Amino acid sequence: xxxxxxxxxxxVLEVEGIxxxxxxxxxxxxxxxxxxxxxxxCLLGENGAGKSTLVNMVxxxxxxxxxxxxxxxxxxxxxDSGDAIARGIGMVHQHFQLIPVFTVAENIILGNEVTKGAFxxxxxxxxxxxxxAERYGLAVDPDATVGELSVGEQQRVELVKALFRDAxxxxxxxxxxxxxxxxxxxxxxxxxxxTGQGKSIIFITHKxxxxxxxxxxxxxxxAGRVVGTATAEGATQQSLANLMVGRDVVFRVDxxxxxxxxxxxxxxxxxxxxxxGVETVTGFDVEVRAGExxxxxxxxxxxQRELVExxxxxxxxxxxxxxxxxQETTDWSPRKITELGVAxxxxxxxxxxxxxxxxIADNLVLNRYHHRKFSQRGVRNTAAINAEAQELVExxxxxxxxxxxxxxxxSGGNQQKxxxxxxxxxxxKALVVAQPTRGLDVGSIEFIxxxxxxxxxxxxxxxxxxxELDEILxxxxxxxxLYRGRLAGTVNAADATREELGLLMATGSSEGQR
Amino acid sequence: xxxxxxxxxxxxxSGRVGLDRQSITGLVFGLLGIAxxxxxxxAISGSGRRFNFEPPPDPAGIGFHPPTWVIAIGVLFLLTAxxxxxxxxxxxxxxxxxxxxxxxxxxxxLVLSLALSDNPSTNIVNLFNESLVxxxxxxxxATTGLWCxxxxxxxxGIEGTMLAGAGIGYMTYATIGDAQSTGWLWFSILISxxxxxxxxxxxxxLSIRFGVNQIVGxxxxxxxxxxxxxxxxxxxxxxxxxxxxxxxxxxxxxxLSEIPVIGDQLFxxxxxxWMMYLVVIGTWLVMFRTPWxxxxxxxxxxxxxxxxxxVNVVRIRYQSVILGGLIAGLAGAWFSMESQTRFEDxxxxxxxxxxxxxxxxxxxxxxxxFGGALLFGFSRALGTRLQFLGVEVSGFEIPSEFLxxxxxxxxxxxxxxxxxRSIPPAAAGQPFQRSK
Numbered sequence: 001x002x003x004x005x006x007x008x009x010x011x012v013l014e015v016e017g018i019x020x021x022x023x024x025x026x027x028x029x030x031x032x033x034x035x036x037x038x039x040x041x042c043l044l045g046e047n048g049a050g051k052s053t054l055v056n057m058v059x060x061x062x063x064x065x066x067x068x069x070x071x072x073x074x075x076x077x078x079x080d081s082g083d084a085i086a087r088g089i090g091m092v093h094q095h096f097q098l099i100p101v102f103t104v105a106e107n108i109i110l111g112n113e114v115t116k117g118a119f120x121x122x123x124x125x126x127x128x129x130x131x132x133a134e135r136y137g138l139a140v141d142p143d144a145t146v147g148e149l150s151v152g153e154q155q156r157v158e159l160v161k162a163l164f165r166d167a168x169x170x171x172x173x174x175x176x177x178x179x180x181x182x183x184x185x186x187x188x189x190x191x192x193x194x195t196g197q198g199k200s201i202i203f204i205t206h207k208x209x210x211x212x213x214x215x216x217x218x219x220x221x222x223a224g225r226v227v228g229t230a231t232a233e234g235a236t237q238q239s240l241a242n243l244m245v246g247r248d249v250v251f252r253v254d255x256x257x258x259x260x261x262x263x264x265x266x267x268x269x270x271x272x273x274x275x276x277g278v279e280t281v282t283g284f285d286v287e288v289r290a291g292e293x294x295x296x297x298x299x300x301x302x303x304q305r306e307l308v309e310x311x312x313x314x315x316x317x318x319x320x321x322x323x324x325x326x327q328e329t330t331d332w333s334p335r336k337i338t339e340l341g342v343a344x345x346x347x348x349x350x351x352x353x354x355x356x357x358x359x360i361a362d363n364l365v366l367n368r369y370h371h372r373k374f375s376q377r378g379v380r381n382t383a384a385i386n387a388e389a390q391e392l393v394e395x396x397x398x399x400x401x402x403x404x405x406x407x408x409x410x411s412g413g414n415q416q417k418x419x420x421x422x423x424x425x426x427x428x429k430a431l432v433v434a435q436p437t438r439g440l441d442v443g444s445i446e447f448i449x450x451x452x453x454x455x456x457x458x459x460x461x462x463x464x465x466x467x468e469l470d471e472i473l474x475x476x477x478x479x480x481x482l483y484r485g486r487l488a489g490t491v492n493a494a495d496a497t498r499e500e501l502g503l504l505m506a507t508g509s510s511e512g513q514r
Numbered sequence: 515x516x517x518x519x520x521x522x523x524x525x526x527x528s529g530r531v532g533l534d535r536q537s538i539t540g541l542v543f544g545l546l547g548i549a550x551x552x553x554x555x556x557a558i559s560g561s562g563r564r565f566n567f568e569p570p571p572d573p574a575g576i577g578f579h580p581p582t583w584v585i586a587i588g589v590l591f592l593l594t595a596x597x598x599x600x601x602x603x604x605x606x607x608x609x610x611x612x613x614x615x616x617x618x619x620x621x622x623x624l625v626l627s628l629a630l631s632d633n634p635s636t637n638i639v640n641l642f643n644e645s646l647v648x649x650x651x652x653x654x655x656a657t658t659g660l661w662c663x664x665x666x667x668x669x670x671g672i673e674g675t676m677l678a679g680a681g682i683g684y685m686t687y688a689t690i691g692d693a694q695s696t697g698w699l700w701f702s703i704l705i706s707x708x709x710x711x712x713x714x715x716x717x718x719x720l721s722i723r724f725g726v727n728q729i730v731g732x733x734x735x736x737x738x739x740x741x742x743x744x745x746x747x748x749x750x751x752x753x754x755x756x757x758x759x760x761x762x763x764x765x766x767x768x769x770l771s772e773i774p775v776i777g778d779q780l781f782x783x784x785x786x787x788w789m790m791y792l793v794v795i796g797t798w799l800v801m802f803r804t805p806w807x808x809x810x811x812x813x814x815x816x817x818x819x820x821x822x823x824x825v826n827v828v829r830i831r832y833q834s835v836i837l838g839g840l841i842a843g844l845a846g847a848w849f850s851m852e853s854q855t856r857f858e859d860x861x862x863x864x865x866x867x868x869x870x871x872x873x874x875x876x877x878x879x880x881x882x883x884f885g886g887a888l889l890f891g892f893s894r895a896l897g898t899r900l901q902f903l904g905v906e907v908s909g910f911e912i913p914s915e916f917l918x919x920x921x922x923x924x925x926x927x928x929x930x931x932x933x934x935r936s937i938p939p940a941a942a943g944q945p946f947q948r949s950k
Contacts, residue, residue: 110812
């Protein structure tokens with residue numbers, strides 16, 4: 001790979017010809033990459049492209065089958081991550097590696113403890129953490145219990161943890177996947193202040209907008225191989241997406257005019273409480289008609305979760321009513337609502353969407369296993385289930401070794417396709433879908449969006465809840481903004497602008513507040 | 515639409531119904547309080563009851579009036595009950611009140627048993643000391659469990675580890691020291707400790723190296739130890755003919771044992787008993803104040819996070835489990851060379867399992883575990899005491915088996931209500947696979 005930024009660049013990390021195979025897959029095939037002092041190098045690729053495998057080798061968690069890794073010109077062979085840490089490499093994992101019951105300080109010093117004699121010296125650890133926090137603008141409270149912190153705060157703890165070990169090469173594995181849009185902006189600020197102080201960063205992501213916002217250089221991986229490198233100036237979202245997926249990607253969702261019919265889903269004065277008993281849905285009225293997509297935008301935590309769960313029967317209502325297909329369905333059981341022809345793609349994929357340890361086939365019939373087709377007199381008809389599963393796997397392009405594979409072994413995108421396949425099959429009249437493409441790669445997003453549009457065109461009423469404003473704008477026919485548990489405003493998607501919606505989301509009013 | 519997990523809805527609903535743990539505990543205390551005030555206090559005799567502080571003859575002590583005590587405790591219970599249903603702003607007093615009420619059960623049991631007995635007095639300092647002594651193997655066993663579970667290995671083989679320590683230690687003492695020599699006694703206690711470490715090492719290899727289910731591994735250890743020690747007893751100890759001998763002897767702590775009245779009863783004891791305190795204090799210091807202790811706890815909570823920080827999870831788990839085994843071996847020596855000087859089949863008699871209960875009561879902390887052990891030690895001591903006192907209710911003598919079990923039942927119920935939910939280390943029981 002060529003040096004992009006000319007003679008002044010000083011490589012701090014050079015990966016050359018790395019190959020790593022796991023049973024059945026070659027995760028990395030002859031991958032090379034150079035990270036220069038003070039740069040942000042984005043590693044871009046779809047889920048399963050081998051990004052995490054690569055950086056886990058750089059961090060000493062995996063050992064490469066072939067190839068070399070050089071840190072500041074010197075070849076290294078890491079036995080464990082302790083060796084990598086000793087060479088100044090720090091990593092923030094996609095799934096935080098924190099201990100929830102420990103304090104921030106305990107989490108940070110673990111493995112690298114500050115001692116006075118034989119004992120821990122938490123006082124001086126606290127001072128060191130405070131000074132790091134101040135230097136890099138990463139506010140953390142050393143005495144807080146990590147489990148009680150927000151996701152954004154936990155991420156700062158992870159960063160301080162790496163800096164505490166004097167890391168000057170930082171690997172950030174999908175750091176923005178868990179953050180809200182506001183937190184993402186703060187995070188970019190932190191990243192720039194880090195490189196400003198001489199740190200070098202490998203930034204893993206599959207969000208193109210972010211890549212173009214922060215990257216100095218970009219390496220694109222596909223199926224374990226490097227398929228291209230670019231500088232941020234020379235790249236566009238389109239060019240990167242095509243490289244990532246290996247074909248032309250359509251960003252615009254093609255859809256015709258909606259042809260709305262009779263009202264299918266209606267709520268009146270709906271009120272719902274969250275787990276703590278606080279009412280987060282506070283009088284929500286909506287009417288979704290057949291053949292239209294009603295998008296609900298809003299900053300997360302404004303009652304989206306409780307609203308969806310109440311409509312689908314998973315959470316008791318505190319007041320108001322829900323009607324579907326002309327019947328009152330308030331506080332019906334999920335099974336009864338399902339049988340009415342209402343599909344639900346839940347926000348929390350692993351908790352409410354699949355049974356992680358079940359096979360793909362069993363997951364595909366979770367909502368229909370008791371129907372005559374799949375079970376007779378209390379005995380499951382495995383042949384029918386497998387035949388159905390086989391058909392759905394092909395129809396929905398689920399990439400899997402077979403329908404009897406445990407679903408937990410699939411990537412997030414493929415799990416989501418299984419859920420969508422299950423929910424969209426059968427005689428569907430309404431679809432409630434929450435964060436349908438969270439954490440998915442470009443190819444899967446495109447596929448799922450197309451399916452939702454198809455359903456609308458068949459006359460299904462769709463209630464779409466998403467934190468991605470782009471998703472709301474490109475799919476919806478009408479858009480409502482949820483603010484503090486009620487609709488702050490409804491606009492036609494054709495007339496909606498990002499600015500107007502952003503204002504509604506932030507203040508609950510289109511005039512804004514001075 | 516599919517709901518894989520209905521818990522979200524269920525938890526939302528439980529907020530509406532008021533019958534949570536607190537309310538149920540409040541209700542129980544309320545009923546107990548009413549029973550004490552209306553039923554018990556008027557029915558028991560009042561005069562001449564005494565708590566003594568030293569053995570007869572002519573012991574120092576205080577007299578007390580049982581109905582007054584019963585009424586006081588009954589009022590406390592009622593208050594606790596009322597606070598359980600009080601408006602939210604008063605609820606912060608509810609939790610200390612529950613704890614106080616739970617603790618009040620101990621004097622209540624004492625007062626009631628004396629009031630219902632023919633014997634008007636009993637020595638309570640001595641009762642307290644017996645509780646501490648009987649808590650020794652339980653506290654040691656709970657500490658064993660603490661080390662194992664905090665590092666992520668569930669050890670239900672504590673019972674077997676203790677038994678092996680007891681049996682192998684006494685066998686050594688009988689064969690090479692004729693169960694008479696002090697020098698060999700200490701050597702044999704050391705052998706007990708090492709035997710415990712060895713048995714624990716077996717559990718460690720099974721569960722860490724081979725990833726055997728840890729519960730199954732523990733059961734295997736228990737059965738193995740029972741068989742092994744039974745064999746040793748019949749083939750080795752019985753053949754020497756030395757079925758008993760000289761065990762460890764009591765000594766008083768300097769200065770403290772000179773305190774009048776209570777000093778000689780509370781601050782005299784045998785060596786393993788004193789070592790128990792050192793083990794508990796040492797465990798607390800090492801586990802919560804040293805780098806190694808921090809690493810042990812991290813392995814029990816999130817071993818993968820520990821691994822990413824360069825902590826050698828496998829080594830830490832081996833070390834912790836074996837350290838725990840050494841402590842269980844010491845507890846074994848208490849049975850066969852301190853409490854008694856003999857070895858009998860199954861002599862530990864489920865102490866290892868009670869130790870686990872103490873650990874859970876104590877919420878996986880050293881002092882909590884010690885408190886749990888003390889509670890069970892007290893239950894056992896009181897049960898024995900009640901037998902001697904002979905408790906009668908309206909002319910009917912309560913069977914001694916029931917009296918022995920009663921304190922356990924009462925403490926279990928009350929503590930379950932007052933202590934509440936106890937959360938184990940997150941990774942306890944999960945095998946750990948190093949990344950490749």
